[in-house]
Amino acid sequence: MVNGDSANVPRYRRSRGPTTRLRVSPIESGDRAREVLERISIRGDDGRVESVCDRTRSVTLAFASVDASSRAMGRLEALDCGLRCSWTERAVAAGERDVAERTMARRRAEDLAIPGLTLIENFVSVDEERALVTLARESGEETRLARRRVKHFGYAFDYGTRDANERCEAIPSLALEILKRLRSDMIGYQSAIRCDQVTVNEYPRGTGLAPHVDTHSAFGETILSLTLEGCAVMEFRTSAEENRALFLPRRSMLVLSADARYRWQHYIPHRKFDNVEGETIARDDVRLSYTFRERRSGPCMCAFPMQCDSRDGAESKCSKRRAGKTQEFPELVGE
Ligand SMILES: [Zn+2]
Incomplete structure (x- = not known):
């Protein structure tokens, strides 16, 4: 997992269509993110906390497939716990261009x-x-x-x-x-x-x-x-x-x-x-x-x-x- 303060932070951008990643906010810590992930994950869906951004109080959860991330999004919405959730994808960083x-x-x-x-x-x-x-x-x-x-x-x-x-x-x-x-x-x-x-x-x-x-x-x-x-x-x-x-x-x-x-x-x-x-x-x-x-x-x-x-x-x-x-x-x- 990458913390938002480190130099090697992946960058993300909002996606209109479904992706394997969910951006969830407001969440203030990696522990809280894992707790949320635990509640919305189904065994076998392989969800993980990919990054935590302190500045925007958001986390990125990555899943093995779009099906898995869709299930997680559905469960998060059903929880009705005040967290916002949207599809996100990795923005291409300088080192990735080639x-x-x-x-x-x-x-x-x-x-x-x-x-x-x-x-x-x-x-x-x-x-x-x-x-x-x-x-x-x-x-x-x-x-x-x-x-x-x-x-x-x-x-x-x-x-x-x-x-x-x-x-x-x-x-x-x-x-x-x-x-x-x-x-x-x-x-x-x-x-x-x-x-x-x-x-x-x-x-x-x-x-x-x-x-x-x-x-x-x-x-x-x-x-x-x-x-x-x-x-x-x-x-x-x-x-x-x-x-x-x-x-x-x-x-x-x-x-x-x-x-x-x-x-x-x-x-x-x-x-x-x-x-x-x-x-x-x-x-x-x-x-x-x-x-x-x-x-x-x-x-x-x-x-x-x-x-x-x-x-x-x-x-x-x-x-x-x-x-x-x-x-x-x-x-x-x-x-
Ligand atoms: Zn031989």
Whole structure:
């Protein structure tokens, strides 16, 4: 939540039509705003207090959808408690103006046409999201990288060698439990449910992830990434010239297998606003991700020798050099 006194206040303008945001006034504090939000929210509508403006004694409530904000507006009016409520939308700030020129992220994985790329929306419920976030905050041992906080479960990931061989705190059972709902006819299903290494990353707003392919020889054929608390855009590339972008909503599970896992580098650009199908979307204050991987050993048998560290592929050599260099700059290394 942003307070009206801070330098980084989002700016809003009145909207004639329905939007996902409501401006409510007069409200004098964040606590009072949360109390009101509590009374008008329906479970699952994902409402949050986005900003509080002391000067105008107003708050902005943001919802996951126009349906959700409409329901909240209806309930607020029914309460008849003297609060004014109107639709509002974010005004474009100076830093957002070039957003339209960024690679446009798609909402459907199929639109990227990368074999093995799958996005499963609403993979966990709101309650499970809350439980997984609490688990991540309360258990495990924290590693502080320059720009984000990381915890490993099952086995610790080694940022120098880019594999995971040292046992650490067990993977929380809820995290393993949710993998069972993957469809058994999905490509890479067997590898997914054999997951024995979990990495939890906490990305503050504006922080991304450097381009990488997860080490072929160290991890199995399926990599999964669960997005919690805040959205992000993940980009994919096979060369510097071409990239494709996918919007990752809260509570979605991204599955990387085949080309998406072995051949395409994935990364999250360091930025605060994304272009999602032409619309400017502000990232949330924080995104928590769970990455699920299966450890493996022995030479990799993948169909992508150029990118394979196990067969000394030309492109993987570059990434090894990068891995060596990034020992000094651990924030640049992937999850
Ligand atoms: Zn390989």
